[in-house]
Amino acid sequence: xxxxxxxxxxxxxxxxxxxxxxxxxxxxxxxxxxxxxxxxxxxxxxxxxxxxxxxxxxxxxxxxxxxxxxxxxxxxxxxxxxxxxxxxxxxxxxxxxxxxxxxxxxxxxxxxxxxxxxxxxxxxxxxxxxxxxxxxxxxxxxxxxxxxxxxxxxxxxxxxxxxxxxxxxxxxxxxxxxxxxxxxxxxxxxxxxxxxxxxxxxxxxxxxxxxxxxxxxxxxxxxxxxxxxxxxxxxxxxxxxxxxxxxxxxxxxxxxxxxxxxxxxxxxxxxxxxxxxxxxxxxxxxxxxxxxxxxxxxxxxxxxxxxxxxxxxxxxxxxxxxxxxxxxxxxxxxxxxxxxxxxxxxxxxxxxxxxxxxxxxxxxxxxxxxxxxxxxxxxxxxxxxxxxxxxxxxxx
Amino acid sequence: xxxxxxxxxxxxxxxxxxxxxxxxxxxxxxxxxxxxxxxxxxxxxxxxxxxxxxxxxxxxxxxxxxxxxxxxxxxxxxxxxxxxxxxxxxxxxxxxxxxxxxxxxxxxxxxxxxxxxxxxxxxxxxxxxxxxxxxxxxxxxxxxxxxxxxxxxxxxxxxxxxxxxxxxxxxxxxxxxxxxxxxxxxxxxxxxxxxxxxxxxxxxxxxxxxxxxxxxxxxxxxxxxxxxxxxxxxxxxxxxxxxxxxxxxxxxxxxxxxxxxxxxxxxxxxxxxxxxxxxxxxxxxxxxxxxxxxxxxxxxxxxxxxxxxxxxxxxxxxxxxxxxxxxxxxxxxxxxxxxxxxxxxxxxxxxxx
Numbered sequence: 001x002x003x004x005x006x007x008x009x010x011x012x013x014x015x016x017x018x019x020x021x022x023x024x025x026x027x028x029x030x031x032x033x034x035x036x037x038x039x040x041x042x043x044x045x046x047x048x049x050x051x052x053x054x055x056x057x058x059x060x061x062x063x064x065x066x067x068x069x070x071x072x073x074x075x076x077x078x079x080x081x082x083x084x085x086x087x088x089x090x091x092x093x094x095x096x097x098x099x100x101x102x103x104x105x106x107x108x109x110x111x112x113x114x115x116x117x118x119x120x121x122x123x124x125x126x127x128x129x130x131x132x133x134x135x136x137x138x139x140x141x142x143x144x145x146x147x148x149x150x151x152x153x154x155x156x157x158x159x160x161x162x163x164x165x166x167x168x169x170x171x172x173x174x175x176x177x178x179x180x181x182x183x184x185x186x187x188x189x190x191x192x193x194x195x196x197x198x199x200x201x202x203x204x205x206x207x208x209x210x211x212x213x214x215x216x217x218x219x220x221x222x223x224x225x226x227x228x229x230x231x232x233x234x235x236x237x238x239x240x241x242x243x244x245x246x247x248x249x250x251x252x253x254x255x256x257x258x259x260x261x262x263x264x265x266x267x268x269x270x271x272x273x274x275x276x277x278x279x280x281x282x283x284x285x286x287x288x289x290x291x292x293x294x295x296x297x298x299x300x301x302x303x304x305x306x307x308x309x310x311x312x313x314x315x316x317x318x319x320x321x322x323x324x325x326x327x328x329x330x331x332x333x334x335x336x337x338x339x340x341x342x343x344x345x346x347x348x349x350x351x352x353x354x355x356x357x358x359x360x361x362x363x364x365x366x367x368x369x370x371x372x373x374x375x376x377x378x379x380x381x382x383x384x385x386x387x388x389x390x391x392x393x394x395x396x
Numbered sequence: 397x398x399x400x401x402x403x404x405x406x407x408x409x410x411x412x413x414x415x416x417x418x419x420x421x422x423x424x425x426x427x428x429x430x431x432x433x434x435x436x437x438x439x440x441x442x443x444x445x446x447x448x449x450x451x452x453x454x455x456x457x458x459x460x461x462x463x464x465x466x467x468x469x470x471x472x473x474x475x476x477x478x479x480x481x482x483x484x485x486x487x488x489x490x491x492x493x494x495x496x497x498x499x500x501x502x503x504x505x506x507x508x509x510x511x512x513x514x515x516x517x518x519x520x521x522x523x524x525x526x527x528x529x530x531x532x533x534x535x536x537x538x539x540x541x542x543x544x545x546x547x548x549x550x551x552x553x554x555x556x557x558x559x560x561x562x563x564x565x566x567x568x569x570x571x572x573x574x575x576x577x578x579x580x581x582x583x584x585x586x587x588x589x590x591x592x593x594x595x596x597x598x599x600x601x602x603x604x605x606x607x608x609x610x611x612x613x614x615x616x617x618x619x620x621x622x623x624x625x626x627x628x629x630x631x632x633x634x635x636x637x638x639x640x641x642x643x644x645x646x647x648x649x650x651x652x653x654x655x656x657x658x659x660x661x662x663x664x665x666x667x668x669x670x671x672x673x674x675x676x677x678x679x680x681x682x683x684x685x686x687x688x689x690x691x692x693x694x695x696x697x698x699x700x701x702x703x704x705x706x707x708x709x710x711x712x713x714x715x716x717x718x719x720x721x722x723x724x725x726x727x728x729x730x731x732x733x734x735x736x737x738x739x740x741x742x743x744x745x746x747x748x749x
Contacts, residue, residue, distance in 0.1 A: 009515055020503070
């Protein structure tokens, strides 16, 4: 009969935790439905379309260039929207200083003469931006503008040379079109990835991983800390339950719950957002299980070092903040320097996002070491938390 | 009514079958001594009441028995084992009801008890039976499906009591089980505690209700971390007054000093010209002698009776004497205090035993 006592104790913890979860609908709403709603708003509201920069083109007074804004549409490309073409540089700069436009392009005086003199003309693109990402984008557009204008100049030059050659009686001088001479190569992008998710679909694995980690960390940490602060640990201390049984019961309970959330989330992502899932369900389940196990371990660790509920919430939010910044959710992990990049992988979500993404969109992963890393994190976090909690339970 | 020194002896010295043994235990928190020189031996099948005001050190003592705290000095043994070395089997033999509510607010009364029963390893069939039994015992059967957060304060205490009893432990440690419970239900709880005692269980119960001392087999009065009295309830009265107490009113002035020297008379306190309090060895034997002596001096006795102090009064006397004794280095000062007020030094009683 003694043999059945351990399962009885573990099942008691499992049952109690599951009942507690179900009876706290507000926690469910904030932790599960909250991220879903955010995802839905993101999906509905985000188009992936970057607003073109409002542009003023300043021409020299005697340039003879067209003053109609529509004439510059093709030259500027989609990234720039020419609102106005003017010769009043001061007025244009005033509008830029008041942030009424994003960019002022000042054309140099007499490009043709300068070109014929064998010199470069400087086209000035002026911006008033503090966001480094926007500055980089503007710089990119300026380079595009520069290339487009250069191409037009070359085309014009080729046309002039061709008519001169015709005048000289050369045979078939129009065989090669001017635009080919100006731009002899054109890049044609061919994506060999097995699927091409939309922007919203692309973020689905990150949302799934983030939901699972945040849910697992927060719920189990709060559950343990509540028991610590309410004195229930005293009941556990006098009862025959061991720390291992207590931890096992909680891991099973929250594992079941997180598994259910994972199934529901993936179902919603596939049915609602048509997110492609190429890999066998077993791979997705394996990643989810390892991610949840390591996240639960992290939550237990937070609970073991926390003395109060507010402290637990703070630490959980710090983990969430670190996850948003470092996990590849917003910024690519490859953009971080090496020591930081290595540290990032102690966050379960950093591995979860990559693995979910690979298995969903590619059907396989080339970073299978991250599966082992997740398993190692689970063992390390759970083991450390167990040792700390055992010491706390035995403290006298 | 004479004090039986053996009864005190039996609770103050290690008995062969002591369930709880506390020897020379002190506990300090940083520079504050919360318990000092505690000696306590609880024989099997008794109810030991630990009575004292709030902050006296009762809960600290209890927590040392559960293993939550270790003594700074001295030895604690529960069921033959030091609390920090409890094995699972030892824990299954102990029931504990903490002072503050520690159960799950979002579980129902029945679920909470079932959970605790599971922690103690009760398998399904027995668990189901015991949950039903204790729910009925503490009168919570009708609200078994109600969440703990929706129970009244008294119901919560009963729920915790049920949790402490559900696995039918040998030693039951109850930290203020009757706090916040109405007198009627308090009576039924004590009735159940007596039934458990009669069934061979050992109970250690703390309480602030001094009047509940009468419900216990042995009472340890604890004040400022020291046991100021340790005796069965009836003996406490004698400890407080150094014997039985007679209350005499005379119809004319009478000098109480005339009674000193009479056989069995220990002390006389004159409380007005016509009112005496006489401490005697045995009220039954001494009362007629005292009355006869007063009458023989030509003074009529208006009333004469044995005075039974309430436990509140006893407690007040013992606390006062305990406090004075701790600070009185001069033994004569302590004795004169005892002579003036009547009580025997409880520390002396405990140490003599």
